[in-house]
Amino acid sequence: MTRPSVLVLRAAGINCDVEMSFGFERCGAAVQSAHVNRLLAEPDELLRHHVLALPGGFAYGDDVAAGAVLATEMGTHLAATLQRFVEEGGLVMGICNGFQALVRLGLLPGLEAPVGTQEVALTDNVSHKYEDRWVRLGVASERCVFVGDSQDLELPIGHAEGRLVCLSESVRERLHAEDRVVFRYLDAHGETASDYPANPNGSLDAIAGLTDRTGRVLGMMPHPDRALFGHNHPEWTRRHRGAGAPDLGPGAALFQNACDWVSANR
Amino acid sequence: MEHESRGSSPLAVCIEVGIRPGRKDVLAARLANAAQRAGLRLPDGLSTRRGWSLNVQGDRAQAERLAQRLLADPVMNTFVVRLPSESPAEPDTRRLEVMRRAGVMDPSARSVTRAAAALGVTISDVRSWQAYVLPGDPSDELLEQLGYGWLANEIVEEVRVDPEQGVAPAPTLPDTPHPRTVIPLRDANDAELQRLSEEGVLALDLVEMRTVQAHFRSEQRDPTDLELETIAQTWSEHCKHKTLTGLVDYEGERWDNLLKSTIARATHELDRDFCVSVFVDNAGVVKFDDEHHLTFKVETHNHPSALEPYGGAGTGLGGVIRDTMGTGLGAKPIVSTDVFCFGPHDLPAADLPPGCQHPSRIMEGVVHGVRDYGNRMGIPTVNGAVFFDERYVANPLVYAGSVGLIPAGMVEKAARPGDLVVVLGGATGRDGIHGATFSSLELHDESETMSSGAVQIGNAIEEKQMLDVLLAARDRGLYSGITDCGAGGLSSAVGEMGELIGAEVHLERVPLKYHGLSYTEIWISEAQERMVVSVPPEHEAELLALFASEDVPATVIGTFTNDKRLRAHFHGEEVMNLSMEFLHDGLPQQERQATRRVRDTRDPAPLAAGTHGAMLKRILAAPNVASKAWVVRQYDHEVQCGSVIKPFVGPGRDGPSDGAVTAPVLGSRRAFALGCGLAPWAGDVDPYRMALLAIDEALRNAVAVGGDPEQTAILDNFSWGNCEKPDNLGDLVEACKACYDGAMAFRTPFISGKDSLNNDYRVGDESRSIPPTLLISALSQVDDAHHACSMDLKQAEHEIVLVGSSGTELGGSHLARLQGELGAEAPLVDLERAPRVMAAVHAAIERQLVAACHDLSEGGLAVAAAEMAFAGGLGMELTLDDLPVDGTPDLDRLLFAEAPTRFLLEVERGQLDALLKQLKGLPHAVIGVVSNDARLSIRHAGSEVIDEALDDLRAAFLGTLDLDGEHDPQ
Incomplete structure (x- = not known):
């Protein structure tokens, strides 16, 4: 069995790197966190790992637009290496700000290679403000290796720019036809959420997460890294009253699935 | 550049x-x-x-x-x-x-x-x-x-x-020379001394100016402008707490240093073993687990927020986060708190005094400022309060708090002679010049223009970058001491670090945002996102390389010395050479008169029969009770993955939690609870009782979510009207006395505090004061996160138990205020009984006998019951006939009076006996049951006095502060 090796990227304003690292470490992965300056100077460092993790936060303050400055830097200096990394079987996980950067980079949904063609945007929430709330998610594609056999789950969101918009109607059609939608926001009845706040940002088709052609790249707005423990769930005191919360929260499985996949396939 | x-x-x-x-x-x-x-x-x-x-x-x-x-x-x-x-x-x-x-x-x-x-x-x-x-x-x-x-x-x-041309790129500011300037102080008469203080915004009174004059006469020279500024910064009320450490004559009592003889005295007499560092560092430090301590500090940032709410509030939070980073050898900030006091959000435009921004605009700016700073830093904002009163229109209050986690061996620090003075982080500009002295002056309608320099705008990303690399430098042991640049900028930071040894700096080496700053501006600028560390010369190269690797500026600007002088040079010329001893200990003790305020307070007339349900909805909709979801949802309260009890709970996430619980060490269930208490309306009636109520409330909040009252530290933050007014100072003396009595009774030491004692504002010729506003923050240990408790009702047929005694006093209550009265008497915390009630409720929660727990605060029993019910989506049937009481409260009071130290507990039938055993010897009663009927119904003396649908109660609670018209249903 291969011990998964994970590179967690840091940059000015990235702020979820510690809990994201813990999510992987808990599953036995070797986690190394690296500042973007180092990776830009030595792109090949990436090829020594199985998983690239882009945590949430506000890279460079989200000045200009969420993820834009980081994506510009990575796109200029890392595009070829990133592409090679994915082609050779590497996994990429971008959460929230990381997802925004992957979209700006064009790695997601990646309908048209090469990297660098932006096909969707994650832009201002319809509410035009940052919001922190828990949402229900439906698994829309089992093709993504991070999803495994996960069923519908609940996770928190925390963002101001998570509304997915497609470049064109044909991009939208291809997202569905080519099975790129991993997560959708659900309403209280388990149906695709049409309204705020179940769809917390006004995303097209309630899309909350995407994958690429390979199924090894995952980008999602909700934060599994804020739901690693049972006691993170807003209703644990109701659902597990008297028994204490379960040890693991709903977000832990995504990290486990990625590590299991690496162990089995690399 | x-x-x-x-x-x-x-x-x-x-x-x-x-x-x-x-x-x-x-x-x-x-x-x-x-x-x-x-x-x-x-x-x-x-x-x-x-x-x-x-x-x-x-x-x-x-x-x-x-x-x-x-x-x-x-x-x-x-x-x-x-x-x-x-x-x-x-x-x-x-x-x-x-x-x-x-x-x-x-x-x-x-x-x-x-x-x-x-x-x-x-x-x-x-x-x-x-x-x-x-x-x-x-x-x-x-x-x-x-x-x-x-x-x-x-x-x-x-x-x-409609500009005819586009915006030009950022202009280059002119570089003007700033020759060394000497102030002719030795020969100045009293009038000239006062003029010097006023013109220089020094905020020093005549006695202080004379003391400075005498000092320079003894040195046989006149001071430079920089020396005078440095003394003013160091001696400011903001930095020195002159009122609290001065002499006060109050109604026949003589107080020498209120701080030492009340607040700090309690801490020292209690001598609790969990206190690691109190009142000496940037934050108080208490034990947490075997490897870590917790740090806690709450700051006030009032005046900047009045002028520029967004920047003021953001930098207020940024500043207190730097306090955490500058505690010991550097703590990691893990959660933030915030408490705001604003004018009414719906104040009619015609009632807005000149020179003031509308409260709703201030509120929006403040909330966005805290949101953008805290969220970008990746620190969850988990607890707080918002309080509205007309007297905050011209003088809003912004309290920002920060809890940090620090390795147990890293609390001690000291700069040593020979260590380098290294400034970290952002470049220095004109931001925030005179913040420390400005915050010690009265706000008036020209403050906007006069003090624009006092405004700071923060850049959270710079601070986050600095935090990342600072913790790495700490763990490598690259520096010997650290403090943040807060009020007074480099002046305070270098002055404090070198207090016992001395320091020498070269001000032209400080990195600047733009040309043209004078040496004084460089020295006292309150540009944000900067810290100062003392670096042993052998670590200089490694430290500078580490900071450079992550693009965080680090610059050697001088050396710590052993001559006990504070010296500064500018392009080779000496512009300051001050005695550290005079700077830090030369301030003469202030002497002030205080009097007991004369009050005329009354209770409201009784409510008419059949109107209690309407009053319940009125109180739920009152801004000081109504849901603050509009504020709180904009804050990240989950980053760092430690969230255990969130601000909103229940299936609809609309139940207001009493406190927040956080488990900060990933993989460990060790946790802590935060609560806050504040009772300005009771302060209008009786400031002594008000302070006890604030302590009681902070502890109730922490206990209700699972905090251990026996393992609790508290913080005091006083925001007061001008204490040169004897009745304001009298209120302060009363509140301080209560702080001592309360801390001793609950065995909860104060570990840190802050005061802002000049919150007067002028409207025309009249000088008005804010209400006496004491914020108490509580930090309690939670042994096991899985024993934490939330306030939403869990299941039908569970029993409801009221713990604590109901009373007759209406002072400061919503019942009185909504009817235009202050209330005759404020409730008095029973200091013998209250600690026992807290302990028993905690033991019951810890033993998991309690399904839900909510403390009784604004609006009393009826409001607490309503909140628990709609939070859980379950009804409640209560009877008020057998409540434990002090005195003979009527129905209005049973429902709505705000007697302290009371909790509503939901308990499973099978555990009722065990719970009642736990409560033995304390006032309590089983007062009803949880029902599946979505109504709150309350009976008294054989008749139904309240019968309201949960949806109506919830709508009242959610509607008032729903500023974006969303009615936040999830």
Whole structure:
């Protein structure tokens, strides 16, 4: 069995790197966190790992637009290496700000290679403000290796720019036809959420997460890294009253699935 | 510096980014919506643009490339590149532009410059702006209302209407020489001394000025302007707590140093073993687990927030986070708290005093400031309060708190002679000049213009970068001491670190944002995101390389010495050479008179029969009770993955938690609870009782969610009216006495505190004070996160138990206030009984006998019951006939009086006996059951006195502060 090796990227304003690292470490992965300056100077460092993790936060303050400055830097200096990394079987996980950067980079949904063609945007929430709330998610594609056999789950969101918009109607059609939608926001009845706040940002088709052609790249707005423990769930005191919360929260499985996949396939 | 160009001369361009046709212009939609709710009619078709003006090396094609690759999103945006000389006007529209004034921090400038470099485009002098394009011919009046009235803050921003040219890139400020200036102090008479203090915004009184004069006479020289400024900064009320440490005569009592003889005295007498460091460092430190301690500090940031709410509140939070980073050898900030006091959010425009911004605008700015700073730092904001009263209109209060986690062996620190003075983080500009002395003066309607220099704008990303690399440097042991640059800037930071040894700095070495700063401005600037560390010379190279690797500036500006002098040079000339001893210990003790305030307070008339349900809904909808979801949802309260009890609980996430529980060490269930208490309305009746109520409330909040009252530390933050007024000072003495009595009774030591004692504002000729506002913050240990408790009802047929005694006093209560009375007497915490009640409730929660727990606070029993019910989506049937009481409260009081130290507990039938055993010897009663009927029904003396649908109660609670009209249902 291969011990998964994970590179967690840091940059000015990235702020979820510690809990994201813990999510992987808990599953036995070797986690190394690296500042973007180092990776830009030595792109090949990436090829020594199985998983690239882009945590949430506000890279460079989200000045200009969420993820834009980081994506510009990575796109200029890392595009070829990133592409090679994915082609050779590497996994990429971008959460929230990381997802925004992957979209700006064009790695997601990646309908048209090469990297660098932006096909969707994650832009201002319809509410035009940052919001922190828990949402229900439906698994829309089992093709993504991070999803495994996960069923519908609940996770928190925390963002101001998570509304997915497609470049064109044909991009939208291809997202569905080519099975790129991993997560959708659900309403209280388990149906695709049409309204705020179940769809917390006004995303097209309630899309909350995407994958690429390979199924090894995952980008999602909700934060599994804020739901690693049972006691993170807003209703644990109701659902597990008297028994204490379960040890693991709903977000832990995504990290486990990625590590299991690496162990089995690399 | 950005403005030095290479090679051929650069081209100035304006890049304007708009929303692509067919895409939603969310900002425009929000603006139109908000304007409509405010009664302002905007023309349909309003659209917004973002812009960047800059100098680019090369031609227009380079600017287009920058726009295409970075500034404009291909999915969402269109863009145009113009020269500044070209008109931005569009046909049949009017245009408003908002930009920051020259020299005001523009955080995006740095990121854009960096990203451009990655694209191979060299740019400089970046200035960002926002444009609003209104179709048709809206009136000048509307544009004016919209501009400085809505979109811009005149202090930091500039508005242009229908400009004929584009925005120019950031101007280069002139570099003017600043020769050494000596102030002729020795020969000044009293009038001249006072004039010097006023003109220099020194905020020193005559006695203090004379003391300074005497000192320089003894040194046989006159001071430089810098020396005088440094003394003023160090001696400011803000830094020295002159009132609390002075002499006070109060109604026959003589107090020598109130702080030492009440608040700190309790801490020392209690001598609790969990206290690691109290009152000496930037924050108090208590034990947590075997490897870590917790640090806790709450700051006030009132005056800057009155002028520039967004920047003031953001930098208030940024400042207290730096306090955490500067505690011991550096703690990691893990959660933030915030408490605000504002004028009524719906104050009629006609009642707004001149020179004031409307409370709703202040509130929005403050909330956005805290949101943008805290969220960007990646620190969850988990606990707080918002309180409204008309007396905060001109003088809002902003308290920001920060809890940190520090390795147990890293609390001790000391700069040593020979260590280098190294300044870390952001560059220095004119931001916040005179913050420390300004906060010690009264606000008046010209404060806006006079003190614009006192305003700071923060850049959270710079602070986050500094935090990341600082913790790495700490763990490598690269520095011996650290403190943050807060009020007084380098002056306070270097002065404090070198207090016992001495320090020498070279001010021209300090990195600047722009030319033209005088040596005094460099020394006292309160530019944000800076810290000072003392670095042993052998670690200099490693430390500088580490900081450089993550793009965080670190600059050696001097050396710690052993001559007990504070010395500064500017381009080779000595501009300061002060005795550390005089600077820190030379301040004469103040002597003040205090009197007991004369009050005339009454209880309201009894409520008419059949109106109690209506009163319940009125209280639920009162701004000080109503849901603060609009505020709290904008804060990240879950980052770092430690969240155990969140601000809102229950299936609809609409139940207001009493406190917050956080498990900060990933993989460990060890946790802590935070609570806060504040009772300004009770302070109008009796400041002694008010302070006890604040302590009681903070502890109730922490206990209700699972905190251990026996393992609790508390903080005091006083925001008071001008204490030169004897009755304000009398209120302060009473509150301090209560702090001592309360801390002793509950065995909860104060570990840190802060005071802001000049919250008076002038309206015309009249000087008015804010209500006495004491914030108590509590930090309690939670042994096991899985034993934490939430307030939402869990299941039908569970029993409801009331713990604590109901009473008759209505002072400060909502029942009285909503009927226009103060209430005759404020409730008095029973200091013998209250600690036992807290302990018993905690033991019951710890033993998991309790399904839900909610403390009784504003609105009393009826409000607490209503909140628990709609939070859980379950009904409640209560009977008030057998409540434990003190005195003989009538029905109004049983329902709505706010007697302290009371809790409502939900308990499973099978555990009722065990719970009652736990409560033995304490006032308590089983008062009802949980039902599946979605109503709250309360009976008294055989008849139904309240019977309300949960939906109506919830709607009352959610509607008042739903500022975006969303009615937040989830």
